[in-house]
Amino acid sequence: MGKRGVFFKGISDVEGKTSADRGATSREIIIEALENIPPMLSxxxxxxxxxxxxxxxxxxxxxxxxxxxxxxxxxxxxxxxxxxxxxxxxxxxxxxxxxxxxxxxxxxxxxxxxxxxxxxxxxxxxxxxxxxxxxxxxxxxxxxxxxxxxxxxxxxxxxxxxxxxxxxxxxxxxxxxxxxxxxxxxxxxxxxxxxxxxxxxxxxxxxxxxxxxxxxxxxxxxxxxxxxxxxxxxxxxxxxxxxxxxxxxxxxxxxxxxxxxxxxSIYPLGSLVKLNTEEVGMVIKINRKAIVRPTIRILFNPSGNIMEEPINIDLIKDRERFVICAIDEEEVYQMHTDQTGEE
The missing domain is CATH 1.10.3210.10 (Hypothetical protein af1432)
Incomplete structure (x- = not known):
């Protein structure tokens, strides 16, 4: 099962460093985020x-x-x-x-x-x-x-x-x-x-x-x-x-x-989405009364860089942001490569 305790405190290691501090790749960021969503089946x-x-x-x-x-x-x-x-x-x-x-x-x-x-x-x-x-x-x-x-x-x-x-x-x-x-x-x-x-x-x-x-x-x-x-x-x-x-x-x-x-849901848990702000995040909670407005964990800022401290945004409460499209993992990896030359 996922490590729930780490997830809502930011993706961090035992020394308290964020993934961005450790120079993590976009692939590692996505894997870490996925690992911290509890699965339905053990x-x-x-x-x-x-x-x-x-x-x-x-x-x-x-x-x-x-x-x-x-x-x-x-x-x-x-x-x-x-x-x-x-x-x-x-x-x-x-x-x-x-x-x-x-x-x-x-x-x-x-x-x-x-x-x-x-x-x-x-x-x-x-x-x-x-x-x-x-x-x-x-x-x-x-x-x-x-x-x-x-x-x-x-x-x-x-x-x-x-x-x-x-x-x-x-x-x-x-x-x-x-x-x-x-x-x-x-x-x-x-x-x-x-x-x-x-x-x-x-x-x-x-x-x-x-x-x-x-x-x-x-x-x-x-x-x-x-x-x-x-x-x-x-x-x-x-x-x-x-x-x-x-x-x-x-x-x-x-x-x-x-x-x-x-x-x-239309955006299943673990899906990657792009917001109107150009931020990219992962769906971490489905809002069943408004499935087009899930809760998103922002992983990449509008410039395509890894967030130093990922934040959770409930799109039910934040009416300024909204999902503009689902996005493929490979597209995120490529976007980050174009920005940093890494991966």
Whole structure:
């Protein structure tokens, strides 16, 4: 978990020196700020989640059934932690290689789906069903040939049709364990269906799609958009949220989109933003009554230099400042390099 005590006193070391005093780079400043936002899931639970999804996939590859007891134990812990830490940062797992994408994506989709479900006020048993299905929704991809799954170029029609079979494969794999209920299987089968009826595999629409699958669909798309892939650069969280909002009541169920935005906000915790003052800071608190006016920790002054003493600005109270755009980490690094010649 983050070191809360340091955060609101300024980013400083044990001798009381600020990051600017120590000649820290912009990269170090951003990393330090991120480390001091408490995460929704503990490192221990995240590691356990990755371990169990690896274990589950490997077992299925060897012809074994899904160990529902292990997954349910994990899910229970994840739901409890997320309910307890809703105002903490959505700490999505970063992948180191494309081979890890399937594993990290499964855990991330599960976390986001739980968060949406909590905001949607689902009861605990429904949250756990949602989490189970969201965690294993892509399990069927192990039956898709690697040369299709990891292809860098555009898929041809035949390859695309093979990819579109993975929801059916996921449902079939989950059905092999009689202890797994119908809802997780529906989530796995329907998470690529769309509200307007143009999804797959059945092209069903509206309320014919299970509610928990509608929620999982949003979580699935958000994580996919905000993750670097071999064939495209990741979206900024702000841009991913905007895209999903723009498709509410078309591709996505509007009430679930509303719960999603209330959960992650338009400027998610940990996002970097530029203000009208040309200052750059990190979102450290979401103001749910006015999501476009979060609390910002100013890290860089209008000249692009590191703040000697970072300050926290609540944009609800400070009406002179406002966010003009979200900004990418690399853009901040480049900005600071241009100013200082460092990095």
């Amino acid at each position: 490192d221990e639970t995240q590691k356990e989640a990755m371990k169990i999804i690896h274990y589950t996939v490997n077992n299925v590859k060897m012809g074994k059934v899904v160990d529902d007891k292990e997954v349910k134990r994990l899910i229970k812990n994840m739901v409890e932690e997320i309910i307890a830490n809703q105002d903490a940062m959505l700490n999505l797992i970063k992948i180191k290689s494309h081979d890890e994408y399937t594993f990290s994506h499964s855990v991330n989709v599960c976390m986001i789906a739980i968060l949406i479900g909590v905001r949607y006020q689902l009861p605990i048993d429904s949250l756990e069903e949602l989490a189970f299905g969201a965690m294993l929704q892509d399990l069927g991809k192990i039956m898709v040939p690697d040369e299709i799954l990891f292809k860098l170029g555009r898929l041809n029609e035949k390859e695309l049709e093979e990819i579109k079979k993975h929801p059916l494969y996921s449902q079939q794999i989950l059905s092999e364990n009689s202890r797994i209920g119908e809802l997780p299987k529906k989530i796995a089968y329907q998470h690529h269906e769309r509200w307007h009826g143009q999804g797959y595999p059945q092209r069903i629409s509206g309320e014919n799609i299970e509610l928990l699958a509608r929620i999982t669909a949003i979580a699935d798309v958000y994580d996919a958009l905000t993750t670097d892939r071999p064939y495209r650069k990741k979206f900024l969280p702000y841009d991913a949220v905007r895209l999903i909002v723009s498709r509410a009541d078309d591709e996505f169920y509007a009430d679930a989109v509303r719960a999603f935005v209330e959960s992650v």
